[in-house]
Amino acid sequence: MNDTVSGGNPMQAHETLDYSQSDDLSLARGFSAGEPAAVRVITQRHNQRLFRAAWSILRDRTEAEDVVQSSFMKAFSAAAEFEGRSSLSTWLTKIAINQALARKRSLHRQRARLDEKSVVILEEYRDKLMRGSTTSLLPDGSLAQQQIRHVLGSAVACLSDDFRTVFILRHIEGMSVEEVANSLEILPATAKSRDFRAKRMLKRRLAPELKSALTGSFPFAGADCAAMTNRVLQSICNARAGA
Numbered sequence: 001m002n003d004t005v006s007g008g009n010p011m012q013a014h015e016t017l018d019y020s021q022s023d024d025l026s027l028a029r030g031f032s033a034g035e036p037a038a039v040r041v042i043t044q045r046h047n048q049r050l051f052r053a054a055w056s057i058l059r060d061r062t063e064a065e066d067v068v069q070s071s072f073m074k075a076f077s078a079a080a081e082f083e084g085r086s087s088l089s090t091w092l093t094k095i096a097i098n099q100a101l102a103r104k105r106s107l108h109r110q111r112a113r114l115d116e117k118s119v120v121i122l123e124e125y126r127d128k129l130m131r132g133s134t135t136s137l138l139p140d141g142s143l144a145q146q147q148i149r150h151v152l153g154s155a156v157a158c159l160s161d162d163f164r165t166v167f168i169l170r171h172i173e174g175m176s177v178e179e180v181a182n183s184l185e186i187l188p189a190t191a192k193s194r195d196f197r198a199k200r201m202l203k204r205r206l207a208p209e210l211k212s213a214l215t216g217s218f219p220f221a222g223a224d225c226a227a228m229t230n231r232v233l234q235s236i237c238n239a240r241a242g243a
Helices: 024-032 036-058 061-081 088-116 142-157 161-172 177-184 188-205 208-213 222-242
Strands: none
Touching: 024 036, 024 061, 024 088, 036 061, 036 088, 036 161, 036 222, 061 088, 061 222, 088 177, 142 161, 142 188, 161 177, 161 188, 177 188
């Protein structure tokens, strides 16, 4: 395993534990200690879920990526207190959701201040919802699949915040009703109700065959995932150096 982060990684260390086989508590302890192997396993395993959760709230790729990084740093500072009462995945998702909600409130305050000065804010999303992370040549049929995903993504984006987040966590991330409720700090019955209503609203917009396009939606992998892992490693290194 190569311990070098792109651009030079001062966190070089002799990695002996196979964290890919570790339980949540061991992973959290390694993460808290800033072990590069543990950081890699955690970020690579949870990057996409945290990104999707953040995007479901912010609907902006750049803001969502910033939230993912800040969520990992918040988790790093609190990992020593992780007791395994919920899964590490649920714990991280809850942090990302809270970070995204805080970012959303901050953005609303900023926009309100600008509105008071009669400044017109015009925003265009830099990345379309269903654009992939790589620029490789498209195989036969993939263009049509992207078009289907775009239609699906547009429909999901039109859901209200509460319904959209529950839908993405349930059907794209595959979380259980209980995990969604825990992450959002709502009752399981509320999560189940929002999921049902979200599906009912989407059903009015989409043909049943579009359901198969869900699995590959909202990608955050490949180069994006690797870059996020490197940034988190570097931030942890800087945090430890300044401690």
